[in-house]
Amino acid sequence: MTGPVVVGLDGSPASVTAAWWAAREAADRRLPLLLLHSWTTQPLNVPVPQEALSKQRYGGQVLQRMEAELLHRHPDLTVTTELVSEPAAQALLDLGQTASLMVLGSRGHGSVAGFLLGSISLHVLGLARCPTVVVRTGDPTVPEGWQPPAEIRGDxxxxxxxxxxxxxxxxxxxxxxxxxxxxxxxxxxxxxxxxxxxxxxxxxxxxxxxxxxxxxxxxxxxxxxxxxxxxxxxxxxxxxxxxxxxxxxxxxxxxxxxxxxxxxxxxxxxxxxxxxxxxxxxxxxxxxxxxxxx
Structure with missing residues (x-):
């Protein structure tokens, strides 16, 4: 497939790790990367007022910052961003109709290796038409920024x-x-x-x-x-x-x-x-x- 690699980005650490993993995968596959943010579906701890304009501004800043960081590491990567008002799950499923791959972030269980999946991720995983990858926050194999991966896994x-x-x-x-x-x-x-x-x-x-x-x-x-x-x-x-x-x-x-x-x-x-x-x-x-x- 030639569709983009789509990643849901809400500004949380889990979604940032997912974006770095998705960027490397898109670069290796020579596919474009699409960063999606739904300003109506943001983390509860977003430090902005609840007014729509503030939430849209926050979403735009999240996308711009992530795009700049990814292009700094992957200058040949084609990156586009979408700031949407649709609920995150629906927007991701719509994009999944033509995407080659979708990537979601997940919070870990602290000291226990594992994922903590929210309702949005489970909904997308259950209905997406394309393969969907879930990446745990802080995965040591994901090179974020200019930091190399802490370990390389095998099979x-x-x-x-x-x-x-x-x-x-x-x-x-x-x-x-x-x-x-x-x-x-x-x-x-x-x-x-x-x-x-x-x-x-x-x-x-x-x-x-x-x-x-x-x-x-x-x-x-x-x-x-x-x-x-x-x-x-x-x-x-x-x-x-x-x-x-x-x-x-x-x-x-x-x-x-x-x-x-x-x-x-x-x-x-x-x-x-x-x-x-x-x-x-x-x-x-x-x-x-x-x-x-x-």
Whole structure:
């Protein structure tokens, strides 16, 4: 896609971290960056009077300051700004119709690695038509200003719950990002503990090993066409027994990005994030991409 990378910017530390991550991603993908601020949806701690003119002035200053800082670091980046009166969630969803990628910020849980998502972020994540990445405030891998990243994480991890066409958008997104950043992709599938009872070869320890080897081979076969499509990217299958959310969290402990899926919904009045996506969004230490699929 050639649409812009869109980031919701409200002036909070979380949104600033998201803007820096989005700028680097847009520069690497050679895409324009669009900074959006809704002056009717501002943080509660904004130190300005509640009059509309003051809120618009504050929003304009937030956009101008961020644009200048990003262009100082990425002079070749095309940056545009939009100051809108629509509620933030609706404005983001409208832009998401043609965006290549959307980026949101999230407050952390303090000393506990994780995200704190508000209603706006959850609404956008549940309905966006494009992949949406959530970045935790203060993520040490995000170079803000002229500060280099404090650490470099490795793999891009993608959750492979099911086979079939639903996995195609997730793998396409993960492999494209890996090719861009020169890293490998770890494709993770969890084997539920309950299937130990029903699988004919999983009742003994050797049988358990054979069962996992069989499932590993099945996953490797599913990934074979993608290896041909992305020959320069190392694509590693991993099959682990356990709850899907916990398996994915363990695999992503040192990843640079985790990719999960979410079904598209026909109505803007009804949406739902699955339990694995919810767990990833609230507990991953790294940015999380939610990719919609049919």
């Amino acid at each position: 891009i991890v993608v959750g492979m719950q099911h086979n079939g066409p639903t996995i195609a958008p997730l793998l396409e997104f993960a492999l494209t990002a890996a090719q861009l950043h020169g890293t490998r992709v770890l494709a993770v599938r969890a084997l539920p503990v309950s299937s130990l009872v029903t699988h004919p070869h999983a009742l003994t320890e050797p049988g358990d090993e054979a069962w996992q080897a069989e499932e590993h081979g099945r996953l490797a076969a599913e990934l074979a066409p993608w290896r041909e499509k992305f020959p320069d990217v190392e694509l590693v299958p991993r099959v682990t027994r356990g709850a899907a959310a916990q398996v994915l969290l363990s695999a992503s402990a040192h990843s640079r990005l985790t990719v999960v899926g979410r079904r598209r919904h026909p109505s803007h009045l009804a949406w739902k994030l699955g339990p694995v996506a919810h767990a990833a969004l609230h507990h991953m230490p790294c940015p999380v991409a939610v990719v919609p699929h049919d």
